[in-house]
Amino acid sequence: MTTRAAELKTPDLHDLIAGTGTATTLRFSIGFGCLNFALIALWVALDTAVGPTSQPARIAVGAAAAAAAVAAVLWASTDKMLNALPRNAFGVFGEFGTGLAILSVPDxxxxxxxxxxxxxxxxxxxxxxxxxxxxxxxxxxxxxxxATAVRSAQQGSMSISSTLVATYILFVAAVLTPWAARMTWSRLLVYAARSLSDPPTGLLNRSGLEHQLHRLTDPAMRPRLDHFAVVVLDIDNFKSINDSRGHDVGDLVIREVAEMLNDFACAHNAHAARIGGEEFAMLIAKDMQIHLHELGAGCPLSTPGRHGPRATLSAGIVRLPLASADRNTSLATALRSADQLMYRAKRSGGAVAVTEDDRPVAGAAGLEDRE
Incomplete structure (x- = not known):
């Protein structure tokens, strides 16, 4: 999965709010709307002065009311309703149920x-x-x-002028306003997603890494991922590269490291982030036990040198325990531990990864070097 900002399209709202209190608030508000629809549909089904007079139509509207009540319970009880399939199915039901209830009203x-x-x-x-x-x-x-406006004109229950005014108001409220809101909302979603990335490299920033942890530990996430590891990497001798080659060359090295880590992340169900000037981090998530030594052996610690001088990296690798209720605290603790191991790798000469069991591991070269 790529983390590049340049590849961002309009993101899915669920990806931005998964595992947060915002998701719960949204679910409850949709559930409340379902409950109100259920009450209105039930009223229409039972009150022949307002609703349909034929028995089949009343049964159909009553069934829609019952289904809406069930949907209200589901929205209030599980984040899984925010996943694509259930919410799309609910949207289809909402269209059908609303249209049925409206068209069945005689007046x-x-x-x-x-x-x-x-x-x-x-x-x-x-x-x-x-x-x-x-x-x-x-x-x-x-x-x-x-269709309802035409029926009103045919019944003569309202003047043509009143019908046209009512139709126009409904179009503004039910058609034009949601469309205009969607255009604004799409832009806001893109900006929200970009606030989680590092513009110079296109990787995540630290907030983006925290967000991905929230998303990956969302109870609605499938497949469920229970094993996490954190890698902190730092470019070796980066100050000397800046001093001898200039900051422009240093920026090229940073971008090449970012590209290399992003390629690794895409291939290993990981998320790469830039968390400091020349410091990077990766969050690895799996549904099985993560072997840190194997992870360290495969970790890219040498750039291909396509756009500047070749550079090596030192890395620290730890498991991420999620015993704490505060996932941000767990991640911060893991980053500090991995950072300490990374500096131990630097003191041993660099270009190696040190795992939490204190084992130095020679990492892999850049992807291009291994081809």
């Missing part, structure tokens, strides 16, 4: 009022769904609003 005036429910559903599509899903929702909402 078009009441049905027009009910069309405002599409604005509520549009909020979920704006926040959680992709642009194509939102476009589909807006098309359905617009079609139901127009």
């Amino acid at each position: 078009a005036r009441d049905a027009l009022v009910g069309c405002s429910l599409f604005a509520v559903l549009g909020a979920q599509f704006t926040l959680l769904m992709g642009t194509r899903w939102l476009t589909l929702h807006l098309g359905v909402a617009g079609a139901v609003i127009v």
Whole structure:
């Protein structure tokens, strides 16, 4: 999985809020909306003065009310509802249930009022769904609003002028507003994702590394990853490179190290970050025991030298225990421990990795060197 900022598209909201209190707040607000829809649909199903008079239609609306109540419980109880499949399935159900409830109301005036429910559903599509899903929702909402307005004109329950005004207001609330909000929201998501990256290298920054730990330890994460390791790396003799070659060359070396670590991260289910001037870190997550010696032996500790002088790195490697309820504290402790081991590697001459069992390991060369 790549961590380059240049490759960022509009990110998924779930990826940004997974494992945080924000996810819980969002779930409860969607669940509350489901509960309200269930109450409205139940009212429509039971009250023949407002809802449909035919028995099959009343049963269908009642079933939609029951399904909405179940959805409310699911949203309130599990983060798994934020995953793509359940939330997309809920979106389809929301479209069908809302349209069914509105079109089953005999009086078009009441049905027009009910069309405002599409604005509520549009909020979920704006926040959680992709642009194509939102476009589909807006098309359905617009079609139901127009069909209801035509029915109102045919019934003569409202004047043509009143019907047009009501239709326009509904279009603004249920179609135009969610679309405009989506355009703004997409930009905000991109900016939020970029705040987690290091612009010069495209790797994560320290906040981004913490965020990835929250995401990877999210209970809804599949497959479940229970084993983590942290690697801290530092470029050997970087000051002498800057002093003898200049800062521009030093920047080239930093970018080449970043590219090498990103390639390693993509191949090993890891996340690479730049956490200091010439200091980097990697978070490795697996669903099985991580053998630190093997990890150290495969860790890239020498750059290919394509864009500047060849450079070596020293590394410290530790396991990341998640016994603490505060995952940021656990990560900070692991980074400090790995940092101390990294300096021990430097004192032994550099270009090696030292694991928490105090074993120095000669790392791998850059990917290009091994081809």
